Amino acid sequence: MHRLPRPVWLLFPLLGFMLLTYVLPFLGVAAWSVTLPEPGIGQYQAALTDPLVQSVFLRTFRVCLVVTVVTVAAAYVITLIWVRGTPMQRLVIELCILIPFWISVLTRAFGWLALLSNRGILNSWAQNLGFLTEPLTMVRNEFGVVVGMVHFLIPFAAFPLASAMRAVDERVLLAARGMGAGRTRVFLQVFVPMTGPGILGAALVVFVFALGFFVTPAILGGGRSVMAAELIYLRIFQSPNWGLGAAISVILMVAVGALLALMMRHARGAGPR
Numbered sequence: 001m002h003r004l005p006r007p008v009w010l011l012f013p014l015l016g017f018m019l020l021t022y023v024l025p026f027l028g029v030a031a032w033s034v035t036l037p038e039p040g041i042g043q044y045q046a047a048l049t050d051p052l053v054q055s056v057f058l059r060t061f062r063v064c065l066v067v068t069v070v071t072v073a074a075a076y077v078i079t080l081i082w083v084r085g086t087p088m089q090r091l092v093i094e095l096c097i098l099i100p101f102w103i104s105v106l107t108r109a110f111g112w113l114a115l116l117s118n119r120g121i122l123n124s125w126a127q128n129l130g131f132l133t134e135p136l137t138m139v140r141n142e143f144g145v146v147v148g149m150v151h152f153l154i155p156f157a158a159f160p161l162a163s164a165m166r167a168v169d170e171r172v173l174l175a176a177r178g179m180g181a182g183r184t185r186v187f188l189q190v191f192v193p194m195t196g197p198g199i200l201g202a203a204l205v206v207f208v209f210a211l212g213f214f215v216t217p218a219i220l221g222g223g224r225s226v227m228a229a230e231l232i233y234l235r236i237f238q239s240p241n242w243g244l245g246a247a248i249s250v251i252l253m254v255a256v257g258a259l260l261a262l263m264m265r266h267a268r269g270a271g272p273r
Contacts, residue, residue: 057228060228064210116147
């Protein structure tokens with residue numbers, strides 16, 4: 001009988017923790033979805049046919065898609081400076097990436113609310129300087145939700161992008177320059193494709209995180225841009241309709257699991273051959 005290597009045994013506490021804190025609660029939620037208020041799959045049918053739930057899912061995926069595109073694009077520029085900039089630029093960018101991890105999501109959401117609201121800092125300055133006669137509505141809508149989510153998620157996109165950029169072989173870039181390609185062409189046709197796995201990884205990480213956002217859409221959306229996580233909260237704690245909320249949770253978890261499986265499959269496919 002083969003004995004397991006010692007490093008494998010060290011994984012058991014982590015696996016036990018994951019089982020107690022994630023797997024068992026999820027199984028309980030899945031049980032609610034087929035037992036409350038009565039046994040059956042009626043709650044899944046309601047979740048997939050209810051116009052309100054459908055509109056929330058469409059809004060959630062639409063907002064998450066916009067957030068993913070904007071976040072990855074912004075993070076790509078920031079990470080490029082972080083990886084290939086001057087030492088001072090790298091230090092500043094590194095601080096800008098790491099400091100947000102020390103600030104809670106609630107504090108950041110209220111900060112954006114104070115900045116973007118009708119009586120917030122930006123509108124007040126613009127009106128005092130004569131640029132605006134009426135305040136712009138930048139919160140309690142999807143714009144405010146996107147801004148807050150992008151701000152939160154940029155650091156999470158920066159790390160897989162940085163890993164991909166640091167793995168780029170400088171000799172390939174020098175060879176392209178030696179063959180007469182300009183800087184722009186080298187960047188667009190050589191550097192960006194070589195960082196493709198990092199772009200895809202960052203996009204999947206951001207999209208998966210965005211699907212489960214609750215605090216930022218609830219505060220900056222003001223109840224007018226309800227997303228899936230907020231709908232689950234409303235169905236469980238305010239309606240209450242625990243079965244429907246549980247069914248929506250399971251559907252969301254299945255979507256997240258499918259995205260993670262896609263990411264792992266791509267990671268294996270992108271590995272060395």
